[in-house]
Amino acid sequence: HIATNSGITLDNIIGLTNTKTILFEAIKLHIKFPKLVEDKNELSTSVLIFGPPGIGKTCLAKAVGVECRMPIISVNDWEYQSKYLQFTEKCVESLFRFACQQQPCILFVDDIDGLLGQRDDSRLEASFLPDLNERVALLKTFLNADTHDCSIHENEWIALAEQTNNYSTADIMIVCRDASFTSLRQLISATHFKRIPNLKLDSPHERWFICSSGDPNAKQITINETEPAELYVPPLTMSHMLAALPRINPSINEIDMAKYKALAETFGEEN
Incomplete structure (x- = not known):
């Protein structure tokens, strides 16, 4: 109802x-x-x-x-x-x-x-975990690495991939989603903003940037008092990813992986 x-x-x-x-x-x-x-x-x-x-x-x-x-x-x-x-x-x-x-x-x-x-176990498919290079590719894909919304350097991608060992594709996607929201959380919790010229060609001419309460141009407002198009969303950085990683644990443990590998050896091939 x-x-x-x-x-x-x-x-x-x-x-x-x-x-x-x-x-x-x-x-x-x-x-x-x-x-x-x-x-x-x-x-x-x-x-x-x-x-x-x-x-x-x-x-x-x-x-x-x-x-x-x-x-x-x-x-x-x-x-x-x-x-x-x-x-x-x-x-x-x-x-x-x-x-x-x-x-x-x-x-x-x-x-x-x-x-x-x-859950019907007959529907379960054992797809094994991505390797280092695959994790780099997954991270870049999920975080839209080619856009201005992401500010992560090439050596940092490798470091992130190393820290996501034993993570499945779905696990990595969840980490990326959580990290993406970290920059938005900064906007949600911010209490002071200031107007700064928009360097991009698109409108509006000025945007609201997060600032400290001590900034001489600071205005005490929240995002609810602004227009969405005028908000500057901070780009996603390595620090956002490092903050998200401890919150998201691998969903598949070593015992589960051993079982899947045993099944692959007996009945099929490991992907």
């Missing part, structure tokens, strides 16, 4: 600071400042909120709908499966089709682990 407006905002929810920030970045930032995020490596607009019952997961989802002024399609696993029984996969497909018809909207699936059910 489409949930009604609860009147609850993220500011009304006590605690869960990191979760609220992630929800802001994944959803509200796309609505409020679409131009800032459209080129950031296809940043995800999906969020998995997990934890024991009663910690505020459903309340958070409803608050996001209020913040974004968007309808929430709320689905409960127990109600859904009891209604459709054996037709889970087809009905999930119809659910997402309905959500597409209602967009922009928020699709909130409560207890999604029950809806998804057991």
Whole structure:
């Protein structure tokens, strides 16, 4: 069903600071400042909120709908499966089709682990990890290295590839996404900006740059008080990547890799 407006905002929810920030970045930032995020490596607009019952997961989802002024399609696993029984996969497909018809909207699936059910191991494909050169290529691709949005030197690419040993392609993509958002987080948390001429040929003639409160040209504002087109987004640097790496661990451990290699030796070839 489409949930009604609860009147609850993220500011009304006590605690869960990191979760609220992630929800802001994944959803509200796309609505409020679409131009800032459209080129950031296809940043995800999906969020998995997990934890024991009663910690505020459903309340958070409803608050996001209020913040974004968007309808929430709320689905409960127990109600859904009891209604459709054996037709889970087809009905999930119809659910997402309905959500597409209602967009922009928020699709909130409560207890999604029950809806998804057991994973079929027969669908699992063992694709082995990229080597050093492949990781360099992946990093450059995911970070749009040829654009002005990225400021990483050639020797730094090698260093990053060395630090992502045992990372899968998906792991590397997640690291890049997290790093891409680091520069945006600087904008989100900034309290002082100053106007500087835009050196690019495109308009506008001036842009808002982040500055310290002690800067003589500083103005105390937040990004909510600016026009998206006038904001200067700092380029992604090596420091952003180094900050993201500790937050994203490899999803495949050495024990898993040993199993995959054993399977490859027995039944197939290692990629």
